[in-house]
Amino acid sequence: MTESIAKKAVCVYCGSSFGSSKGFSEEARKLGQLLHAMKWKLVYGGGTTGLMGEIAKATMGPEADGYVHGIIPNALVSRERKEESAAEQRDSVSSFNDEIKKSVENHKGLTPLSHEYGETTIVPDMHTRKRMMATESDAFVAMPGGYGTLEEIMECVTWSQLGIHQKPVVLFNTNGFFDGLLQFIQHAIKSGFISEKNGRIIQVATTAEEVIDKIQQYVVPEGRFNLNWSDEHSDGK
Structure with a gap:
């Protein structure tokens, strides 16, 4: 299978930790399984730990025949790290009960690479990573995560x-x-900083199936700025 066969590319922003609820990992796997079944491509931050690893592996599928492109800055990849085998990866990331014992503070942002998680592109910096993820994707989805996840999805909203x-x-x-x-977005709307129409830029889903439906049924809201972004559009945005 070649990358060009993928029907749609979805950028998913999410945490490189598992979070405090097992449900976060379960929903990441469900979304990944749906992407795999639909032959859609996952574009994500390139990690193999936490929710990143869960959705990437699920999107690749049991036969590793899915479409996944991870994009990670060089600074987040250890120079000494070697690509791990499939068995080593299962031991290191598939057990939620073992991983949940590790606190967020102990997570160093080191993300081992494996073909089980699709193709990986290593880029020089965060700006290149975000730009590549955006231009390669047809839709943006945010799952639970921290500062990075929030910053990335809100940038897409602003764009x-x-x-x-x-x-x-x-x-x-x-x-x-x-x-x-x-709640903050609704407060900002009531306070006059976000228009009602721009408040509809973000769609909300509570299940993996609803995520797919929201993407397929998305209607671009009226009332957005109509500015000249020729430089941005030139690279496919």
Whole structure:
């Protein structure tokens, strides 16, 4: 199978940790399994730990015949690390009970690479990573994560508001993880800083199936800025 056969590319931002609820990992796997079944490509941050690893491996499928492109900055890949075997990867990332014992503070951002998780591109910096992820994708989805996940998905929302792209933006609100963010957005709308129409840039899903539906049924909201972004559009955004 070649990459060009993939029907749609979905960029998923999510944590490189598992989080405090086993449900986060389960939903990441469900979404990955749906992407695999639909022959859609996953574009993600290139890690093999936490939710990143779960969705990437699930999207690749049991026969490793899926479409996954991980994009990771050189600084997050250890110089001495060698590519691990499939058996080593299973031992290191498949056991939730072992991983959940590790605190977020102990996570050093080191992400081993393996073909089980698709193709990996190592880039020089975060700016290149984000730009490549954006231009390669047809839609953006955020799952539970930390500062990086929030920053990445909100940048995609801002780009849509400015008219840089017209791609779907979906929050996968697993276990109510994004309830606080959604409350903030409603507060900003009521306070006059976000228009009602731009508030509809973000669509919300609570199941993996709903994520797919929100992408397929996405309607670009009216009222966004109609600015000249010729430089941005020149690279495919």
